Amino acid sequence: MDLDLWALVLSVVGIAVPLFAFLWEFFFVGRKRLGYRVQLDTTARDEIGSEHAGVLAEMKPEAGSKLVHPSFVLVRIENAGSTTIDEQDYQVISDVKVGVRLLFPGRTVAGMVVTELEPPDLHSNFGELSVLGKGTLNNGPEPTGVVTLPRVPLNRGDHYKVLVVLERAAGGEDGPPKDPRIEAGVKGGRVKKTESGTGLSRRTAALMVFMALIIVGLGLVTVVNEDTPLDCAGGTLKLTGSTAIEAVMREAGDMYADTCPGAAFSYDFQGSSAGLSTLQEAGDQAKASPDVLAFSDGAKADLQPQLLPRPVAFLLFTLVVNKDAGVGDLTIDQVRRLYDGQIANWKDIGGNDVPVTLISRKPGSGTRTTFQHQILQGKREAATNSDNCRTRDSGGAPGIIRCERDRTDDLLNGVATVSGALGYAELGAATERTDLTVVRIDGQRATLEAATHGAYPFWETEFAYTYQEPKADSLAASFLRYLTNQVGKDIIRSHGNRPCDELDNPVLCRPA
Structure with a gap:
């Protein structure tokens, strides 16, 4: 028998037997069931x-x-x-x-x-x-x-x-x-002696053994079937755009290439705006959909109509602070006052006697745009007055020291090494660091549940952009499908994010 047919048969049996057991237990013989238990x-x-x-x-x-x-x-x-x-x-x-x-x-x-x-x-x-x-x-x-x-x-x-x-x-x-x-x-049911639930019944144990055998069987079919996946495409695809999603896309690209030997990937993550510009230029030059995908934190409304967005993942972001600051929780009002220059020392809001330094992403960064929109209520961050994040430049504006960094990793390194520094970054990258503090907002940690229910404000949808519609058999189209299948979703989840179609409220992922 063909291996794919074996997989289909095992899948059908694996679904049919538990379904029949459920219907038998709760509809045919157990719909009405009076239980009793002698507990003492x-x-x-x-x-x-x-x-x-x-x-x-x-x-x-x-x-x-x-x-x-x-x-x-x-x-x-x-x-x-x-x-x-x-x-x-x-x-x-x-x-x-x-x-x-x-x-x-x-x-x-x-x-x-x-x-x-x-x-x-x-x-x-x-x-x-x-x-x-x-x-x-x-x-x-x-x-x-x-x-x-x-x-x-x-x-x-x-x-x-x-x-x-x-x-x-x-x-x-x-x-x-x-x-x-x-x-x-x-009437229409039965009286049954029930159990306390402290252990598995024989029927439950038998069903678990059966399901384990089905899983093992499907695993063996997968291992034996070494044919190249049908959706594999060849060529070279350039991934560019937001550094917030860079780690996810590098891992996904490498795993796709391992599965599909004819595919290769190049990476050039310099920020959302830079990636979209790269895609636009490549498309204009080719007069067709190029072998480029650009990723952006949030949909961009001021783009040419040839750039088409596809929601990929729901991303969480977080504030991060240098450990010398002595804080781990900020109210949304305190965050806005900090970036407005009204708070210059951490002692003023219960922290240590350390001056505040603000390290931001550069204009054009999707993470910065998300921060300004979601946290600062659309207000732009003030201009920088320092290149090294430690001393004010000659002629720089007075007030607290402000500087900018191109990439997520550069920002996190700056916050970790500059005393009193405050910044923001994608949650997955921030939580991998042990040399800085991930900040709660209004007492709320950055979690998917809190974000989707409105308790945590710092999040954004990650979009993949193409120039026009890529051909169905192209590497770009295949890789986009790969991101929405089980392997791609597992990679997205492993970095603390969530595939859009797994949200309780998928409308959060649609373009604004």
Whole structure:
């Protein structure tokens, strides 16, 4: 059989068997399922004989002498199916008001209480007019204690517990008591003894083994099938643009080239604007779609119509600060005041007595544009007054020292080595550094969940730009598809970013 056909068969079986097991368990035989579980069944004779028995030694039924051979049973009654159990669903017990009977052979019921009702409004089913009660059956070989429970409507997951205090029946045998029994029935369903969930059931273990074998089988098919992937394209492709996505694209390009020997990549990441200019020039010269992809932090509105954006990833950015500053959390207002020049020393906002230095990306950087748009509310950063980030240039503007760097790595190196320096960068690159501090904004760390829910403001969509539409069989088109398949997505995720189509709200990735 063809290896691809084997892979298809294994995939279909791997999906069909768990699906059938699910439907069988929760729709065919377990749609309505009343579960019960004996969570405690223990005697207390030894304890009552001890000097620490306390109130246990005084226990007695409603009328009569103290208990001599007491035992305690805790039973959980629950809806363990996939749909509601209504009052009319209970059956088999002759008294139509009774839903469940708990039987305790060889023991009589001294007292009982219903507890741990979930939800609490189940309490209304156990009022004075309900059939909740206790008694003793004497029509068998030995007396049997009985607890009657009403027909309690239970939604999926609802449960309650019954705690019963029992006494060994007169003339009963020594030794451990017999196991409790339950009498109940459910129309269109069943009553089942459930488990505590502390371990795997046999069915679950068998299903896990089966799925493991399917996975191993698919892995073997993949290993054996050494044919070149059908989507491979040949040629040389230039990747340029934002340095925030550089590490991701270098890894993706190298892995694509390893998989497809006829492909090669060159890299020239100098910033979003520079990359888009490179793409525009190459396209204008070729009069067609060139072998160039440009990446930009955020969509650019002031471009010629030949440059077409495609959302690739949702990128998180972060502020970073030199450890000498002594801060790790800034409010959004403090950040704006820092870049407005109103805060010149970290001690003014609770940090150390160290002057503030601002290290920014150069104009044209997508990261800088994102910072100005998302954090500074569209306000441009002030002009620089220093080249070395340590001393003010001759004739430079007064105030705090401001400087700029071309690349993400250069900015991070500057923040790490210049005392009191503050800057910003792509999160994945920043978190790899241990020689600087990643700053929280308004107490919120940079996380995907926080960004997509509006709690963290510093993020942007990464776009891949082409000059016109590349041919379907070109390396550019193939590589773009590669970024959206599983391997490409894994690479994007490994750098702390997220593929656009995996967002709960994919609209965040569309061009503005």
